[in-house]
Amino acid sequence: MATRQVILPKNRGEAPIPGAVKQKNMVAETKNRRALGDIGNMVAVCGVNGKPLPQVSRPITRSFCAQLLANAQAAASENNKNLMAVNGNVAIVADGALPDKKAALARKLVQKKDVAKSKPEEIIEISPDTDGVRVKEKPPQLNKEKLGENLLDELSSRKQAPTLTSTLTARSQAAYGLSVKQKEDIVDIDAADVNNDLAVVEYVEEMYSYYKSAENESRPPHAYMDSQPEINEKMRAILIDWLIQVHYKFELSPETLYLTINILDRYLSATTASRRELQLVGMSAMLVASKYEEIWAPEVNELVGFSDNTYSNNQVLLMEKRILGKLEWNLTVPTPYVFLVRFIKASMTDSDVENMVYFLAELGMMNYATLMYCPSVIAASAVYAARCTLNKTPLWNETLKKHTGFQEPQLMDCAKLLVSFHSAAAENKLKGIYRKYTSMDRKAVALLPPAKSLLAAN
Known part of the structure; x- marks a missing residue:
């Protein structure tokens, strides 16, 4: 950006002094140049991978700034072409071996991924049998193909465990003296007629619900x-x-x-x-x-x-x-x-x-x-x-x-x-x-x- 002359405002009714105006213009120009240098002309610009770009002696206009940005993006895309996807713990390079710094960086990324995968997740468990709350580590996800039948049965039995809501409801009913009837008390009277088409087991309950709703009509x-x-x-x-x-x-x-x-x-x-x-x-x-x-x-x-x-x-x-x-x-x-x-x-x-x-x-x-x-x-x-x-x-x-x-x-x-x-x-x-x-x-x-x-x- 080109510097412009700073014109100080004049008070009304005062005549300008020629020597004073010229001196003030020189001071303002010097300060203005130092300020522009602080903004961008005199500061080292960093490029890709932390390397400083060469100093530019010309002012950074909008078009020149866009050109610099395009050059930086082109350099970054060129560097990315040399890197391949990391598979497991090995980084595959297309154009040969990685530089020392890039290889170290790739190894650090792989190690971070392994740590993130292996780190157990903390979960909060509320046990219905106790009054306390405990925090335990959630085990990592297991591959079902590597699990045995006993382990699968154990996991399925855990899913069928009573929920906290059902446990609290049962305790509340017991506290108020309410007895919960077991399902075994009600016998399935249609179990023996499942294969009997004349017993219409599939909709016999709906039939009698209709009979009860219609018995007063006739x-x-x-x-x-x-x-x-x-x-x-x-x-x-x-x-x-x-x-x-x-x-x-x-x-x-x-x-x-x-x-x-x-x-x-x-x-x-x-x-x-x-x-x-x-x-x-x-x-x-x-x-x-x-x-x-x-x-x-x-x-x-x-x-x-x-x-x-x-x-x-x-x-x-x-x-x-x-x-x-x-x-x-x-x-x-x-x-x-x-x-x-x-x-x-x-x-x-x-x-x-x-x-x-x-x-x-x-x-x-x-x-x-x-x-x-x-x-x-x-x-x-x-x-x-x-x-x-x-x-x-x-x-x-x-x-x-x-x-x-x-x-x-x-x-x-x-x-x-x-x-x-x-x-x-x-x-x-x-x-x-x-x-x-x-x-x-x-x-x-x-x-x-x-x-x-x-x-x-x-």
Whole structure:
């Protein structure tokens, strides 16, 4: 950069002195040159590898500075071409051996890399078994190909160790007296049916979740008998006791019986029926349920024969149409039998408990008072009452809680009601169900004493 003359500012109103101005200009020029020399003209410029560049006598302008920088970069790139990548602990040189200084520098870099690789990393470990915190060195990463099977097993077992969060949660629950149930307490009741396609193990839980959500949609109101002018609860019980006998004579499936009672109650809750046609409604309901559930449904004339020809075939078919119209052909409903099958399987007991469960459930279906409970509660209460009757311990376990979704207090009222029906079954005039379950093919469970301890419980 060229020096410029420094012109001092003049005060207003003062005339310039020629000799003084010339002297001041010379002093300012000298100071300005020294300052420019300090900036760059007189200072040695260092190049690549610390070697000073030759002194330049000319001022360093912007273009000249750019030229110097380009020369320095070109020299650096030329030196880099002589060096190759360092592989392991040996530096490979393309144009021959490295100079002494460069070789020493390369060896230092390699040593630094080795130290960085071998230096263990410090990690902080919080042990759940102790209250302290300790710092330990993290071992270097190992090659899995060089590890033996025992070492791999050890590393995998460390990954499965309990976490700090789970340990603290367990301690907190223990401090407040909360017991954590082990997974072994809940038995997988579907494990034996994995290869059975009919058991639909893959989505059986989703099925019963849907049944529980939809059971109240197809449930008849428990007070519908108040709107019936000519029939009452006793007439309904007589009709169902007769239908159970007809069902037993035809050897129909249990699904047909429970669906018949569901269709009967839903139809009577939707319309009024006279006393004369009550039996006709029951016969037609069984005909509809048989066509839905059975492979070979009974013929109309066979049902008419069981009614001592009280009705004609044409009357039965007309009533069948009326029932389907009132129900809007909605026959796929979760009855208590749907839940009984699942809950009996969860009970994991012998055939005596199974027959006792069906005996108590049918007694409950015959009595109008049971309609106040939903189908799943009736089924779970029948299982609970049967286990109480046969003294099965424990009366209610974790497996039953999981698959039924009910605790013991939730089933107590309905279970007591079913046990009271069992107590009065031998003296009741309606003995269709009682005779059915006194036979040996049903293990004569109706003859067993009822669970009076359950009735005495508060």
